[in-house]
Amino acid sequence: MTVDEVHSRNLLKGPSAFLLLRWRYAATTLFLIITLVMLAFMHLLHIPQSWFTNTLVAIWFASTIPVQILVARSNRKILAERKAGYTTRQGKNGDLEQRDPYVGRVIREVGGEYLTGTTFRALIQAAKRTQRSHAAAPAHDRQTTAG
Secondary structure, three states: OOHHHHHHHHOOOOOOHHHHHHHHHHHHHHHHHHHHHHHHHHHHOOOOOOHHHHHHHHHHHHHHHHHHHHHHHHHHHHHHHHHHOEEOOOOOOOOOEEEOOOOOOEEEOOOOOOOOHHHHHHHHHHHHHHHHHHHHOOHHHHHHHHO
């Protein structure tokens, strides 16, 4: 059995809810920065409404699209993980087992104590290294290490 087969058995296909939420927070932060910079720029330079300001507003509106997509996608993934009986989010859903968002191994049993932030970050970093090392290994090595 390859690492990819183990991974797909442990986690739902696609990015985990944990990763989607991280992307969502990054996109939201970027959107807010774009908004504040645009408003400050227009206010400080006293720019009247024109094609330029209309273009800025169009850019601002377009920057909301990734946020909207990530909000919907992360919420769907949270529900899908719940339906599958696990969560990848930190400090949420004590009634579900918590799995590592990268490789899918169980890191907290159902009803277990929530992991501290430090412990969770350490597990995540180790999982990222494991995932990278398996991705970099030749296919024949991955089959022997997973079996």
